[in-house]
Amino acid sequence: MTEPLIELRDIEKHFGAVIALAGxxxxxxxxxxxxxxxxxxxxxxxxxxxxxxxxKPTKGQIFMGGQEVFFNSARDAIEAGIATVYQxxxxxPLMSVTRNFWMGRxxxxxxxxxxxxxxxxxxxxxxxxxxxxxxxLREPDQAVxxxxxxxxxxxxxxxxxxxxxxxxxxxEPTSALGVRQTSNVxxxxxxxxxxxxGVVFISHNVRHAMAVGDRFTVLNRGQTLGTAKRGEIEPExxxxxxxxxxxxxxxxxxxxxxx
Amino acid sequence: MKGLLRRTIGVxxxxxxxxxxxxxxxxxxGEKIILVSHAPDSDSWWNTIKNGLALAGDQVGAEVEYRxxxxxxxxxxxxxxxQSAASNPDGIITTLADPDVLSxxxxxxxxxxxxxxxxxxxxxxxxxxVGALMYIGQPEYDAGLAAGQRAKRDGIGSFLCVNHVVxxxxxxxxxxxxxxxxxxxxxxxxxxSGQDPAEIKNKVKAYLSANPDTQAVxxxxxxxxxxxxxxxxxxxxxxxxxxxxxxxGTEIVKGIKDGTIQWGIDQQPFLQAYLPVIVLANYKxxxxxxxxxINSGPGFVTKDALAKVEEFAGEYR
Amino acid sequence: MSEATTNxxxxxxxxxxxxxxxxxxxxxxxxxxxxxxxxxxxxxxxxRDSGMFSAEGVMNWGLVSAQFAIIxxxxxxxxxxxEFDLSVGSMIGFSGIIIALMSVTYGFPMWIAILTxxxxxxxxxxxxxxxxxxxxxxxxxxxxxxxYILRGxxxxxxxxxxxxxxxGGVRDAAEGDWLASLFGGKIFYGFFVWLADIGVxxxxxxxxxAGEPVxxxxxxxxxxAIALIIFAHILLTRTQFGNWIYASGGNAQAASYSGVPVNRxxxxxxxxxxxxxxxxxxxxxxxxxxxxxxxGLLKEFxxxxxxxxxxxxxxxxxGSVIGAALGALIFGVVQQGLFFANVESSLFRVFLGAILLxxxxxxxxxxxxxxxxx
Numbered sequence: 006m007t008e009p010l011i012e013l014r015d016i017e018k019h020f021g022a023v024i025a026l027a028g029x030x031x032x033x034x035x036x037x038x039x040x041x042x043x044x045x046x047x048x049x050x051x052x053x054x055x056x057x058x059x060x061k062p063t064k065g066q067i068f069m070g071g072q073e074v075f076f077n078s079a080r081d082a083i084e085a086g087i088a089t090v091y092q093x094x095x096x097x098p099l100m101s102v103t104r105n106f107w108m109g110r111x112x113x114x115x116x117x118x119x120x121x122x123x124x125x126x127x128x129x130x131x132x133x134x135x136x137x138x139x140x141x142l143r144e145p146d147q148a149v150x151x152x153x154x155x156x157x158x159x160x161x162x163x164x165x166x167x168x169x170x171x172x173x174x175x176x177e178p179t180s181a182l183g184v185r186q187t188s189n190v191x192x193x194x195x196x197x198x199x200x201x202x203g204v205v206f207i208s209h210n211v212r213h214a215m216a217v218g219d220r221f222t223v224l225n226r227g228q229t230l231g232t233a234k235r236g237e238i239e240p241e242x243x244x245x246x247x248x249x250x251x252x253x254x255x256x257x258x259x260x261x262x263x264x
Numbered sequence: 265m266k267g268l269l270r271r272t273i274g275v276x277x278x279x280x281x282x283x284x285x286x287x288x289x290x291x292x293x294g295e296k297i298i299l300v301s302h303a304p305d306s307d308s309w310w311n312t313i314k315n316g317l318a319l320a321g322d323q324v325g326a327e328v329e330y331r332x333x334x335x336x337x338x339x340x341x342x343x344x345x346x347q348s349a350a351s352n353p354d355g356i357i358t359t360l361a362d363p364d365v366l367s368x369x370x371x372x373x374x375x376x377x378x379x380x381x382x383x384x385x386x387x388x389x390x391x392x393x394v395g396a397l398m399y400i401g402q403p404e405y406d407a408g409l410a411a412g413q414r415a416k417r418d419g420i421g422s423f424l425c426v427n428h429v430v431x432x433x434x435x436x437x438x439x440x441x442x443x444x445x446x447x448x449x450x451x452x453x454x455x456x457s458g459q460d461p462a463e464i465k466n467k468v469k470a471y472l473s474a475n476p477d478t479q480a481v482x483x484x485x486x487x488x489x490x491x492x493x494x495x496x497x498x499x500x501x502x503x504x505x506x507x508x509x510x511x512x513g514t515e516i517v518k519g520i521k522d523g524t525i526q527w528g529i530d531q532q533p534f535l536q537a538y539l540p541v542i543v544l545a546n547y548k549x550x551x552x553x554x555x556x557x558i559n560s561g562p563g564f565v566t567k568d569a570l571a572k573v574e575e576f577a578g579e580y581r
Numbered sequence: 582m583s584e585a586t587t588n589x590x591x592x593x594x595x596x597x598x599x600x601x602x603x604x605x606x607x608x609x610x611x612x613x614x615x616x617x618x619x620x621x622x623x624x625x626x627x628x629r630d631s632g633m634f635s636a637e638g639v640m641n642w643g644l645v646s647a648q649f650a651i652i653x654x655x656x657x658x659x660x661x662x663x664e665f666d667l668s669v670g671s672m673i674g675f676s677g678i679i680i681a682l683m684s685v686t687y688g689f690p691m692w693i694a695i696l697t698x699x700x701x702x703x704x705x706x707x708x709x710x711x712x713x714x715x716x717x718x719x720x721x722x723x724x725x726x727x728x729y730i731l732r733g734x735x736x737x738x739x740x741x742x743x744x745x746x747x748x749g750g751v752r753d754a755a756e757g758d759w760l761a762s763l764f765g766g767k768i769f770y771g772f773f774v775w776l777a778d779i780g781v782x783x784x785x786x787x788x789x790x791a792g793e794p795v796x797x798x799x800x801x802x803x804x805x806a807i808a809l810i811i812f813a814h815i816l817l818t819r820t821q822f823g824n825w826i827y828a829s830g831g832n833a834q835a836a837s838y839s840g841v842p843v844n845r846x847x848x849x850x851x852x853x854x855x856x857x858x859x860x861x862x863x864x865x866x867x868x869x870x871x872x873x874x875x876x877g878l879l880k881e882f883x884x885x886x887x888x889x890x891x892x893x894x895x896x897x898x899x900g901s902v903i904g905a906a907l908g909a910l911i912f913g914v915v916q917q918g919l920f921f922a923n924v925e926s927s928l929f930r931v932f933l934g935a936i937l938l939x940x941x942x943x944x945x946x947x948x949x950x951x952x953x954x955x
Contacts, residue, residue, distance in 0.1 A: 080840055091838065097831035099898040099952050100824075108828050109840035111821035121819040150952035305927070331920055334929070335878040338747075339865055343645055347917050350637035364749035364871035375785035376795065430736070430746045430874075456736065 008071060009034050010203040011056070011087070011172050016065035018051050025051040027227040028065070033172055033203035038194060040214040041207045043224035044247050049207050052224065053174050056205070057089040058082030088165035089174040092181070096157045098150030102142055105149050106131045106164050134163045138193050155186030159193050166197055173197060174205045179213050191217050209247065211240045223247055295326040295354035295548050297541055300344050302361035302385065302432070304336030306459060308578075309485050309511055309533070313384075315579055316537035317357075324545040326354075336429075338362045342369045349373035355544035357537070360386025360394070361432055370394045379547060381540040384533070385434040388557045397553060400539050402531035402561035408438035410562055411508055411529055412445015415480055418526070420446060420506050423480040424471055425454040428464060428488040435484055438510055442482050457488055464491035469499055480506035486513030493519045512565060517577045520567055530573075531561030534580045609892040609900060609951070612943040613907035616890060616936060620911050624918045633921035636782035636796045646913025647806035648861060650906045652880055653887035654809045655857030657905035658817060660888050662850040663830030663897030664713060664720040668705075669858045669884055671731035673877030676702050676862035678735045681748035681872035684755070692760035699859050705731070706855030710848030720851075728881070736874040752870030764805070764860070765867025767798025802864040806906075809857065814902040826850065830897030886933075887912050890940040892947070899948065911936060 009032040018026040026048050033039045043049045054060045056067070058076030067074050069085060076082045082089075096105050107127050114123035128145035135142050138159050149157055158178045165173050175194070179187045194217050198204055208214050214221060221238065223230040223246040230246045299317050303310045314330050321328035331348065333340035338361055346369045348356055356373055360366055360382050367390075374380055374395035382391035384401045391399035415423070423446065425439035436454070443450040455471055457464040468491065472478055481496075483489035489509040493516075496502040502524045509516055510529045519525035539558060547553050565573055573581045624633060632638045652669055659666055676698045683694035709727055713720045739746045755761035776782050777794030785791050817823040828836035829843045837843045858877075866872045890908030893900025915936065919929050 079838060083840060089838065091835070097828055097835055097898060099831045099894070100827050104824050104827060108824060108836060111824050113821060119815075120821070121815075122821055122824060124819075148952040329923065337876060337878055338873060339869055339876060342869060343641065343917065344920065346644075347638070347641045347920050350635060350641050351632040351921055362747055362749070362871060362873065364747070364752070365869040365873075368869070372785070372790070372795070375787055375790040375793075376783070377786040430740070433745050433747050436745070456740075 007034060010069065012068045013056060014066045014068070016052065016055055016062045016067075018048075018055055018060060019063045025227055026055070026062075029224065029227070029229050031205075031222050031229070031232070033205055035171075035201045035203055036198055037219045038198050038204040038206055038217050040218035040221045041205060041224065042209060042211065042214055042221060042243060042247050044209060046226075047224040047247075048227040049224055050176070051227075053089065053176060053205065053207060056082070056172075057087055057174060086169060086171035087174065088168070088170035088172070090158065090161040090165060090176065090178060092177045096149045096161060098157075099148060101146040101148055102135070102152070102160060103127045103131045103145040105160060106134070106167075110168060130167065134167050135160065138163045138196065139189070153186055154182050155189045158182075158190050162190075162193055162197060166200065166202065170202060172203045172205065174207070176207050177209075178206070179208065179210065187213065211243050211247070214243070215240050294324070295545050296329075296351075297321070297326050297355045297357065297544050298329045298331060298348045298351075298353045299383075299537060299540075300341060300348055300356065300358040301330070301332040302336060302338060302341050302359050303332050304459075305332065305334050307336070307487060309487070309513065311578065312533045312580060313537040316534040317541060319580075320538040320541035324542060326541060326545045328541060338365045342366055345369040345373060349376055349378055352376075353378060354548050355379045355381070355540075357381050357383055357540040357544070359384045360390050361434060363390050363394070367394045370396070379544060381544060383536040383540055384531075385432070391557070397547070398543070399557040400536050400543075400560055402529075402559060404434055404437040405441040407510070407529055407531065407562040408441020409445045410441075411438075411482070411510075411527075411564075412442040412447075414445075414527070414564070415442070415506065415508060416446050418506065420480045422446075422448060422478055423453055423482055423506075424468070424475070424478050425450070426457050426464065426468055426481065426483045426488040426492055427454050428457045428459055428484060430456040438484055439482065459487060461491040461494075464488055465495045465498075468492050468495040472499065472501065472505075478505070480508065483507075483509040485509070485511045486516060489513065489519070489525075490515040493524055496524060512573060512577060512581055514578045517570060517574050520565065521570060521574070523567070526566070528565045529561065530563045530565050530581070532563065532581075533560070535560040609944075609947070610904040610907060611892070611947050612940050613891045613904045613911065615943065616911045616940050617907050617914075620914050620918070620936070624914065624922060628918060628922040631921040631923070633918060636776075638921065640796050642914050642917040644800060644802060644913075645917050646910045647800075647803045648865075649883055649887050649909035649912050650806040651802075651809055651861045651864075652854075652857050652884040653891070653905040653909045654806075654813045654902060655854035656881075656884040657888045657891065657893055657900055657902050658813055658826060659850040659854045660885070660893050660895065661817065661830045661897060661900040662826045662847050663833060664710075664847055664850065665724060665885065666709065666851060666854045667721065667724040667881045668709065668727035668731055669854060670877040670880035670882075671728045671735065672702060672705065672855055672858035673862045673865070673880055674735045674872075674874055675705075675731045676859040677866045677872035677876050678739050678748065678874060680863060680866050681751050682738060682742060685748055685750045686742055691755045691758035694754075695760050695764070695863055698863065699856065702855040702859040703852045706852035707848060709855070710851030713851070714844045714847060732874075739874045746874040747871055748873075749871040751866050751872060755867055761867055762801075764801055764863040766801050768801070768804065770798045773797055800864075800868065802868065805860050805864060809860070810902060810906045817902055822846070827898060830899075832898070883912060886937055889944075890937060892940075892944045894948065899952070908940070911940075 012032040014030050015028045016026055017028055029052055041049055051060060055062050058079045058081050074085060112123040112126045113120045131145045132142055140156055140159055178190050182190065191213065194204055194206060206214065206218065219235050220232055221243060222232040223243060301310055301313065317328050317330055331344050333344060342365050345358055345366065349372060356378055358370065370380055371394050380396045382396045382399045386399065387403055388399040427436060427439060429435050439454045440450055455467055457467050481492060483492050496505060507525045508527050509525055512528050512530050516525060516528050520528055543554065656666065656669065679698040679701055680694045683689045683697055684691050709724055712723045736746060739748060755765060773794045773796050777784050783795045785793050785795060817826060825841045825846045828841045829846045833843045865876065887908035888905045889895065890911055891901060891904030893905065915932055916929060919932065
């Protein structure tokens with residue numbers, strides 16, 4: 006097996022007296038989709054924000070390519086190749102697709118004495134990259150607000166991929182989407198994985214995770230309950246681990262196994 | 265949304281047409297004379313000017329207009345004078361609230377061949393400098409000086425000046441003149457009261473309790489006088505404190521009547537609006553012009569002979 | 582990449598085709614363009630013969646509009662970046678008094694006075710921005726505080742040093758100063774003399790200026806307005822920084838996650854707004870020769886109204902400099918035009934309110950089409 010792109014060991018994060026993470030370990034290999042599962046409040050958000058450089062871990066180590074790394078800001082993590090697509094904050098709806106796509110990394114061109122944005126290049130690349138992800142834009146300057154939720158996630162993913170992400174963290178990308186859009190996003194994840202990028206897919210929906218995941222890590226109350234490979238675990242077992250106990254199993258019984 | 269949009273445009277067009285109708289009725293025969301004041305919309309004292317202007321316009325058959333900068337910004341007033349000159353009227357009546365700002369636009373109007381009369385603020389000398397036909401008003405410093413001398417004869421040695429228009433240095437001259445008339449330093453006797461009645465009232469009360477040996481209070485117009493009357497009534501000094509004011513108004517007249525105010529200095533604003541219209545109309549028609557400036561004030565209004573003042577207070581007095 | 586757009590078979594059949602005409606029409610400035618047409622048609626109907634469209638009349642409302650435009654440009658970029666500045670009016674009074682105090686009362690050369698005013702203004706803008714960023718308070722509150730602080734300081738400084746609230750004599754102090762002429766001068770004098778000679782515009786007939794044209798050049802105020810509009814428009818629509826302005830106002834958190842230096846952008850925009858206010862103040866002081874402590878009252882709202890008429894979104898992230906400039910034009914033409922049209926001046930506010938409401942409704946409609954808001 007190749008070396009992991011990123012490995013986090015025994016990460017702890019305390020907010021004052023609250024222990025949000027109590028020793029979480031996770032690794033991501035190239036071309037792998039690693040699903041991070043957990044109920045609300047399990048510590049998923051804190052964990053990915055630590056990975057993305059937003060939070061500094063209280064304890065624990067992060068390795069990239071075998072070297073220990075320290076992220077002081079989100080900027081550091083982005084430069085190291087860790088791109089994060091947040092659930093609600095991925096896109097700015099009032100801005101055009103192109104402006105969103107290049108936000109923070111605008112291509113520049115010199116005209117006379119001033120540097121202007123190179124819109125020809127920006128628009129061209131945007132259309133091209135979106136097409137690769139299976140979305141045909143009417144025009145690159147259409148506002149993101151006119152796109153569907155799934156398309157917005159796809160723009161964000163295409164952007165991260167184009168800018169050379171090695172590890173792509175997707176925070177609940179499917180939680181607010183309909184069936185069809187969900188399958189589009191899952192297909193996009195599959196395309197990304199095939200490029201050799203490591204994907205961290207956060208979800209609390211086991212079925213979505215099972216559809217694309219290679220490995221599954223379940224978080225509960227700030228701790229890792231274990232990591233399993235695809236085919237080694239049943240969806241029901243994952244569901245049970247997420248819920249962390251008996252109650253749901255009982256409830257599941259009475260609801261006929263649909264939860 | 266589309267329907268709402270169409271309806272809104274409809275309503276807006278209706279409003280435009282209605283406003284155009286109002287505009288249309290203002291046209292009449294006769295000379296077009298524009299009065300530009302420096303007063304903000306909130307200054308009610310200028311109502312007398314508006315009424316005097318309208319009355320004179322009616323009597324001589326001239327078309328008159330009153331304009332002012334809504335917030336009292338003199339720079340905006342300069343634009344209004346420029347605009348008035350651009351509309352080619354037969355005469356402009358305006359004030360010289362800030363000669364630095366206004367002399368340029370006024371000189372340009374004069375240079376276009378438009379007769380200009382300066383009223384109210386300014387001095388006869390400044391009026392001559394900008395090329396105006398004449399000055400009609402009450403020289404502020406002289407009026408303040410006369411009032412100060414009168415107060416000194418009445419045995420006054422210290423005072424509070426309630427200035428509600430600190431931004432207008434010409435009006436401030438009244439305080440300076442009053443201090444010189446008393447023979448005291450102005451110093452911190454002048455307070456910036458602002459325009460809000462409640463604020464003025466409380467500032468006056470605060471000053472008087474901090475300086476209990478103040479012998480007199482001078483207000484510079486109804487805006488500061490009315491709340492000051494209230495303040496004195498509330499702290500029990502009404503009638504005891506020597507109280508003089510510039511200008512008249514309904515409350516001031518009441519104050520003079522009940523003894524709260526010793527005297528009011530009437531600069532007779534009615535004349536400042538009425539006379540220039542008459543002068544300009546006749547100048548235009550027959551080329552006749554009085555040979556001198558006209559002093560519309562000062563006149564001290566005391567308890568005696570209040571009847572006419574009372575009858576027309578706030579309207580023509 | 583052009584295949585993607587030309588190959589119709591590739592297109593999603595659910596995306597409605599939008600006609601070229603409709604696409605050209607639907608832009609953030611549309612509301613203000615309609616407003617400008619409406620306003621000019623109205624005044625051409627009721628005030629055509631009043632001198633409003635003579636050279637002097639045009640210069641009159643042109644100057645007022647240019648004044649609005651100068652502060653509207655700053656307010657526009659700041660609003661797109663997601664913040665307000667209510668201290669613009671007080672900043673105008675403050676800068677003016679600084680210039681007059683330094684040059685007239687203390688006798689410094691005019692260019693030092695002007696540069697000091699700009700330095701102080703940029704510093705105040707920085708403080709405004711810094712406080713908003715650091716405290717996380719709404720800029721509405723922070724700049725409201727500065728509205729009072731600056732106005733109070735202005736009156737205090739003027740009274741404490743000169744016992745007056747109006748400081749005159751600035752024009753004499755500015756005589757021959759290289760920097761002052763950049764704000765108070767006029768250009769194209771010869772062109773207007775020529776226009777007057779061939780009879781296109783009138784000449785003064787009396788007084789010391791007899792024989793000179795009634796308009797003797799384009800005031801620098803208008804040059805500044807146009808320069809600022811062009812600068813801000815290019816900055817906003819064509820540069821990387823412009824994209825950051827949109828992003829900061831659209832969603833500050835998403836922008837900073839993408840590596841946009843949101844705090845820096847916002848602070849710079851506060852500084853730019855203060856810069857524009859000082860340009861306004863300097864031009865005014867140079868033109869009129871005096872500074873007064875009450876200059877600029879309510880100008881912050883006039884700037885914001887111009888920007889909103891121009892199609893910007895009060896919550897940030899959306900707007901247009903050209904729109905804001907057109908909003909300023911509407912504002913100026915209406916304000917001065919009502920005098921020409923002989924309308925009772927108290928109706929000005931009714932008219933302004935109606936235009937504001939109409940513009941906002943129209944702009945909301947346009948924006949929904951563009952951005953797919955629901």
